[in-house]
Amino acid sequence: MSSNPGFRSFLLLSFLLLLSIVAEVQARGKIFNVVAYGARGDGRTNNTKAFCNAWYHACQSTKPNMVFIPFGIFLVGPIVLSGPCKGPINFFLHGDLVAPTDQASSSIDHWISFQYIDRLTINGGGTFDGQGASAWPNNTCRTLPISVRLDFVTNSEIHHVTSLNSKNFHFNIYACKNIIIHNIHIVAPGDSPNTDGIHLAESNDIQILNSVIGTGDDCISIGPGSKNINVSSIQCGPGHGISIGSLGFTPNEDNVYGVHVTNCSMTNTMNGVRIKTWAKPYRSTVSHITFDHINLNSVANPIIIDQQYCPSKRCKPGASGVKITKVKFSNIQGTAATQMAVTLNCSASNPCQKIEMRDINIGYYGVGGAASSCCSNAYGACYGQQHPPSCLR
Structure with missing residues (x-):
């Protein structure tokens, strides 16, 4: 672990934040840990089914529930996490998600897609790793997946996550209303093609605040x-x-x-x-x-x-x-x-x-x-x- 006092303080604050959020969800709703649905954070197992099942059960409750991704490296997708949900839902990414690199997965327009959801929160300090280097040479040949899509999402928030090396856009916000995006980090090489950090269309009342974005578009x-x-x-x-x-x-x-x-x-x-x-x-x-x-x-x-x-x-x-x-x-x-x-x-x-x-x-x-x-x-x-x-x- 780093000897930097600031880094240790950041880790402590992050851990305390995690504990407080988990405690709040436990008091008001329920935590749906993807591991309980069979997910394995080994970087190799395809966890798409486990994530879909955890999301489905969280989405059916009227309480403010959490889909929890613990520390680990979880291979997942392409995946659509859809509503309407019966209550608010928190996609809490504490670990890292990695995208598949096979040609079939790279021919779909999304990696992780959230659709028709009200009161969604995406946070947790983890990383969406699009593994874009596997697909950038093919950028001129076909449309590549957008890492995270929000379609028809309202009254929602994204914060304290990282998007790394998307194959196409990092975040795409379409037909959304009242979205706040803040304190996120977007990273891709300066020569990576079409890797827009955040793209908006047909959306209103959007705030993008206090973030660091370095990318190829x-x-x-x-x-x-x-x-x-x-x-x-x-x-x-x-x-x-x-x-x-x-x-x-x-x-x-x-x-x-x-x-x-x-x-x-x-x-x-x-x-x-x-x-x-x-x-x-x-x-x-x-x-x-x-x-x-x-x-x-x-x-x-x-x-x-x-x-x-x-x-x-x-x-x-x-x-x-x-x-x-x-x-x-x-x-x-x-x-x-x-x-x-x-x-x-x-x-x-x-x-x-x-x-x-x-x-x-x-x-x-x-x-x-x-x-x-x-x-x-x-x-x-x-x-x-x-x-x-x-x-x-």
Whole structure:
């Protein structure tokens, strides 16, 4: 065991927290230990059936029950843990879950999926290990599993867990409402493909707080239909930054409204804060967006709106039908890894309107001169310090 006093204190606090939570559940409900259903934490036994059985029995009780995964390494999945449940349910991951690596399992769109549940809690200090290195070479050939999916989940919380080396996205939040995600750790190499940390779509009233995310794609990506999203105190890097989008790829996408990203830091990321849309005619709106108090450390594209998004570079030229309006970039400071610190490349048919730049201070210290900005079809106003000089019309 480490001789570090802080580490010993953390272990003690974690143990005391575990005891208090277990005691509370015992007083109010029941603990369903997966080991009692035949699970073995040896890293080899397939425990999918045991997990399903433990979940089923916990889900049938009206009390706030716990599915308990003790210390150990549990091979499980792909698995769907579905509701509705009769009462609140706590998926308490104290040990580590590892994903299968066979080709059949890697062809399914999920590893662990929670569906149609109200008052779900996922916590416990353990790890979801997606074993992504086994599948990343095949990323261009097929869709790979998302590590943890939440579909149609409400009034729920995820905290104090780690997601390691997902094959695809780490967490996918779809059609959910009133979800709080905080104090989580997401880890994958900077060159791992498509390993977004947290992806949202068609969800509202979502909070993502006080977490550390380092991955190979967007630390957080906010997709169509996202409304009232609060992102705060996120440490991002490596990765592609915090992005709204990509949007406008298909017809009839829902609007994005009310996204607030505050007090976040980006270190050695491809992008800082970004809005990205495809150059397609499909119409939707992005509005009431705030990026505030963002710290940058060697970020390639610190502030970027890209309405010609095309990662494959094989897209047909065109103008995006997505309307971007009422976006605030304020108190953004730090260093850029490239000279172009601010890029606002908006749609020719749907120019960006009511863009606000306030107190921007981004330095570049490489060859070619000071940091610069570039705008196309972008209209708005600037206030306070502007470094590089604003290019808004």
